[in-house]
Amino acid sequence: MGLRFKYNIVLFLTCLLGTAAATGISYFIVQKSAIEEIHRSINLIRANAIAVRSYTLNSITPLLSSDNDILFLPETVTAYAAHSVFSTFKKTFPQFNYKEAALNPTNPADLPDELETALIEKLREDQSLGQTSTIVENDKGRFLTVAFPLTIKQPGCLRCHSTPDAAPPAMVDLYGPDNGFGWKLGETIGAQIISAPMAIADRRAQETGIILIAGFSIVFLLVFIMTNLMLGRIVLRPVRRMSDVAEKVSMGDFSVPEYRKAGKDEISSLSVSFNRVRRSLERAMKMIDD
């Protein structure tokens, strides 16, 4: 196995390991920061929903709630307003999702699925949790889903969510007496569940990986070409010539011209020493012949 081959194998393995490690680490870091960005957009969606809720509660409900006893207007309900505003938002950003899920919801559309139930249960078990999140994979791709607890903090909520008798009759007519009642003050009855696509995070991590691999490959190619050129010129070619001369001299052929490598490096001083050895040998041989 030649010197060049050994050198190139070591160089190749080092570059391969270096590229793999750098790509792996950067993939991890980029994905982490992209996930943080997704978290930020989820927080924005939530802040917007809270703003819609508070606008409905403070500005719309007082205007229309007096009519609720005769004709119940779901538009006066904060959850309804948040959900309706989001459905308009979703037309522009279909990949995002917002749901106010409750274990015992007034509107059956707010029933949680299996995963949402698990998130709500987790928030109910640990009341100090401000949020809980998970990554969901389905046929549409990977999604980051974050659940924020919906806890009954205002006694006013219980007017419509404690017993059907306490609720506006028109509301009970519309939604029925079986769902969305029995909620307690301080109870976490459900969660605001928001999910956002991970595609941006995945794509960005992939792009960074490809850029890194391409960058490392160019650097590797340059290092490969330059060091091979240097290796040939500085080490291999002079060593090969010295070994040719040494071969002939060892067979008693002193007619080959001396080889002296120019410069002051180790190979040059080796060529000088070798010439000296060769001359001494030639002299000794002559003395024996005489």
Ligand code: HEC
């Ligand atoms: C005027 C009656 C009324 C009041 C007061 C009220 N809600 Fe509701 N709530 C409803 C109705 C009706 C729905 C179903 C809306 C729909 O069709 O989406 C609902 C839905 C919800 C939902 C979505 C889950 C579900 O049950 O479908 C949550 C969460 C919720 N309300 C929480 C609250 C909280 C918290 C308060 C107090 C700040 C409150 N509600 C006050 C009537 C009310």
